[in-house]
Amino acid sequence: MIQDNTQFESQLNNIADIVNKNKAGIIVLPLNPSVDAIASATALYLGLNKAGKNVSLVCSSKPQSDLTGADKIQQALSTGGDNLVISIPYADEGSIDKVDYNIQGKTFNLVVSPKPGYPKLEPDKIHFSYIGGKVEFIFTIDVPSLNNIGPLYQQNQGEFQGKNIINIDRHLINNSYGLVNYVNKSSSSTSELVLNALETLQIEIDKEIATNLYAGLVVATNNFSSYSVNAQTFQTASKLLQLGAVKKPVNRFQQTNRYPGGPFQPPRAPTFAPVNPFQPVNYNNPDNNNYDEQPFQPPPFSPQPASEQQVKPIEDVETINTGKEGQKHNTSDFLKPKIFSRNGLV
Secondary structure (H helix, E strand, C coil): CCCCCCHHHHHHHHHHHHHHHHCCCECCCCCCHHHHHHHHHHHHHHHHHCCCCCCECCCCCCCCCCCCHHHHHEECCCCCCCCCEECCCCCCCCCEEEEEEEEEEEEEEEEEEEECCCCCCHHHEEEEECCCCCCCEEEECCCHHHHHHHHHHHHHHHCCCEEEEEEEECCCCCCCCCEEEEEECCCCCHHHHHHHHHHHCCCCCCHHHHHHHHHHHHHHCCCCCCCCCCHHHHHHHHHHHHHHCCCCCCCCCCCCCCCCCCCCCCCCCCCCCCCCCCCCCCCCCCCHHHCCCCCCCCCCCCCCCCHCCCCCCCHHHEEEECCCCCCCCCCCHHHHHEEEEEEEEC
16 A cells, blocks of 8 residues: 555544445545546445445536446435336326236236327336435545535435545545545545555455546646655556556546637738839829729839940049049049148149
8 A cells, every 4th residue: 555654544444444344335526526536436436346335426417537437426315225216207197007016926027007098118218226225434535525515415414414424535625524534635636545545445456446546646647747746646656557557548628619609710910902102192182092903013124225335434433523623633643742831732
């Protein structure tokens, strides 16, 4: 058994004492349970059934999950019991004329006769169940307070009074309402706590139980990236894989469209028509300046013929204007030394 310290050993031993002394109980999930809660509860349900206990798995809401045992979650607070209930469709009042029985040899026959004019009962629409079971213990999984159970608790509070409530949780706000409170607030998942409880009960962890617990551990720790992950988390994951846990994708939640009316579409950037700079602008009536009616056309390029190009001698190019009309200086004059006086250049 993987445990970070020994402070929870007494709670685990108390859980074993209650379960071993009783035969029937229920496992209760919170309203809108997490994947970790569903994985923990279904693993506990599978384990207690293997141990020969008569348990049922209940939740105020019907969660959608592909974990093994999730299809057994019901919304009625009862155990299996010994009383057989035969449920027959009764949409139209008065459609059943009478109910009788007879015994033929070693067979008990229940006879249901429809009224004349009504169709006969179809066997595939008849359901069988058991009621009347006595609730001797109650497991609450991932439930910080009894009010978190929802309508199942609010409408059946008497069923919880005087019962052996075993509270398994890791929430910091858990108010320790159970007879046994196995609440480890430093645990990275509730699945780890249920694994410890199953091992204390000496229940064999098969492939299905290990797969459920591993899925709950992975989702609760955000694929082992949560701040609550510690060395015990990886030891638990390693042990579950050794026990045959199968890695498979788990639907954490159903993806919904956050944008009403369809998927989000970013706004388009504004488009502008090209402007022809050579088109005359009507300043008196700007509305008539239809720039986008005529596409921009650059002016035609007409190169000057080589014969018309004027070629100047280098002497003319390298002359500098002196500022006086008609007078030019050659650049070579600037290289000669010059003497200046008060009256000008000598």
